[in-house]
Amino acid sequence: MKSLALLPVLIIASSAQTVQLPTWPSPIYDEMEELMTQYDGYRKTGFVDGVIFCGFSPNHEPGVMAAAEWVRTGFHDMATANIATGIGGLDASIIFETDRPENPGSAFNSSFGFFSSFMTARASMADLIALGVQVATRMCHGPLVPYRAGRIDAQAAGPLGVPEPQESLANFTQKFARSGFSAEEMIGLVACGHTLGGVHIKDFPEIVPNGSQPDTTGHFDETRTEFDNFIVTEYLENNSSNPLVVGPMETNSDQKIFASDGNVTMRGLADSDTFAARCATLFAKMIDTVPKEVQLTPVIVPYEIKPKEVRLTVADSTTLNFAGDIRVRTTVRPASNISMVEIVSKRIDNTTQTSLGTRQILDDGTSFSRDDTFTWYSFSTNVSSSSPIESYAIKVTLTNGTVETHDNNGRSFPVPHLLFFQPSASCRGERGNSSAPIDSTVVAAVHQSLLSRSDNPIVRVTARKARAATPRVPELVERDVGMERWVGDEVPEIPKEYAWFRATYPLDPMAFDFQSFDIISPDDGERDVVMDDFRKLPFDTRVCGKIL
Known part of the structure; x- marks a missing residue:
């Protein structure tokens, strides 16, 4: 993917999103910064692979483009927010809501299926959905959307209320206002959100009749795989093919919204630089609309x-x-x-x-x-x-x-330096051909100054667990495992200033492959917690019982 040429950067940040130079470590910030910056090359994260080029379709389905699906997922998750009550917003509640008529199609589950492989103790599904909006926009040559992290995943479905094509302008305006968007912002957000992709026949046969499109999709504009303002200029020039503009009167939602202020906003968006700047601002506002209890990080900028x-x-x-x-x-x-x-x-x-x-x-x-x-x-x-x-x-x-x-x-x-993970002494159980649990044995070196504490160190494991309600998205489960001092003739040599401790715990194969753990010497009332955090067993971890 060496064609990833650097693009001119357009960052629009509100006063609430003042860029701050990061101090390392900052757990959530660090994880999301890595996903946001290491698209390809050494230590690539792979997050961009889901939209490796703008028109990419993971399953090679005609008319389907993952970038448009990622943007749509972000909007549908946010769209039921109520800023007056502080309930809802971009919180991944949509993973429980895909059976609702207001969320038709496979776009959401397809997006979740990709995002879920990046879920960790430091990367929530909500943060990944938000990052998906930013990455999809950028990979389609759109502006760089300011991104902040720290979203918390909902544990149940949220309220109903995603705008639907058949609704009245009054309903659209009310729903966007409930989520914190003015009438002008509503127009802009719809235009920005509909510059990619289109309407799928299988999801909306009443809007795009079966057999009317060769790739089963009615596209929003003629440059459907480019984040540009053609959706605006084609509309203003009366040559739009957007099915939500020229489709059946009862579902021409884009037409109703775009024309709602006499096209004043749309004429402003006809300038491509204005369009890009406005979309960066509106997408940032969209992904930063979160429940009231969530505190987001500063805007993430790359570490020097x-x-x-x-x-x-x-x-x-x-x-x-x-x-x-x-x-x-x-x-x-x-x-x-x-x-x-x-x-x-x-x-x-x-x-x-x-x-x-x-x-x-x-x-x-x-x-x-x-x-x-x-x-x-x-x-x-x-x-x-x-x-x-x-x-x-x-x-x-x-x-x-x-x-x-x-x-x-x-x-x-x-x-x-007082407590640290020792990968070479750690090990794993044999991996069979079944779903039988696999043991993980984590070994740490603990400084003698910590041995007088009343409690031994622990391993705090974060691992995946299948969840019937959301088969595409597992839940992350945390548990503590006590460590015991490791002594005996077969123990690796260790300096006199340190002692070995280890813990063994079983995990099913899915959980084993995606686990992380913190090694912690707990606060004993007089001295602070000491830890070596967010460690993982290397892929080449030896099988327990084999020679070190």
Whole structure:
């Protein structure tokens, strides 16, 4: 997918969406930032694969385009919001509502089926639906919609009330107003939402008669796979093929809405730059319409420097290994202008050491989105277990001699050093050909200073569980598993400053493949919680009982 050329960026942010420079780590922010920025290349997330090009149809169905379905899913989820009561909005309640007449067709379940593979303890279905709107718009050459995260998934269906084509203008206006949109915004949001895709015969045979379209879809405009304002200009020029404009009088909802102010708003949207800017603003408002108890993050912007899987592990009886990947945003500092990336680490005794990052070879060490490129640098170094690393900063030296020091907004990048996951000592059960549970055994190194706490560490597991009410979308279930000290002749060597702890728990195969866990030393009333969070068993985790 190397054709992902960088596009001009148009970001429209309201005063409530002021861009802030991120501080790492920020759990929800970090997960969604990664999905939003790493479309392709090294450490690609795969989220964009569902709309790999604008007209992409996952099942190769005529007339079906996933990008339009993703936008439609976001609108239908939000559309029953009541801003007066603070109930509803983009909360993924639509996963329980697909049997309603106001939500016909397979678009929603198709979207859920794709999004669900990205659900984690840090990525809710609601956040994924919202991100789908942003990514679909951008992959169709539309504007960059400001995106914030932190949505909470509903656990049941919400109220009825999605606008339907056969309704009156008064009903449309009332429903959009209930969700917080003015009459002018209603016109704009419908135009923006209908620049992609069309009306499917199988879903609305009363609007698009059977056999009337070669690909079984009545398209909204002639550039159905491009996010542009042709839906506006064709309407104003009276040559629209939009079935919601020129279709049966009782269902020509777009015609009613577009003409509701004498075409004043539509004439304004005839300018392509105005259209793009307005759509960015309206889509941001749409996906940010959430239940009153939800607090969204600031608008997500890419990190200039972002660590990935940077951690300590036990190397031998006196040594810890400190290793990981550093992602450098090279949109504004091309990789060819970087001569050196250094990791300047601080030990607990306040001494420092410097490690050199080496550009990754796989995928040329580059990842990218429509708007950004990133280059990855890997490092690995050893440190004495008597003085482990607790934080680090990154120095980027450019070929012109300029040195950039990135210290995480003055906080440095923290390193879990009192308790940390040991992948090489962890293991899994045999995977059979049935649905039999698979054991996960998680091993952690725990510093001696934590051993006096009254409670042993725990593993807090987040895993998937099938849910009959929403077969396309599992629920995420959290549970705590106690850890026990691991001793004996077969135990791997470990420095005297640390002790091994482990926990074993069964998961069904679906849950096993998508689990994550936090390793936690609980607050004992006098000292704070210590944790190594959001870890996963690597794909190459050894089978328990086989040699380390």
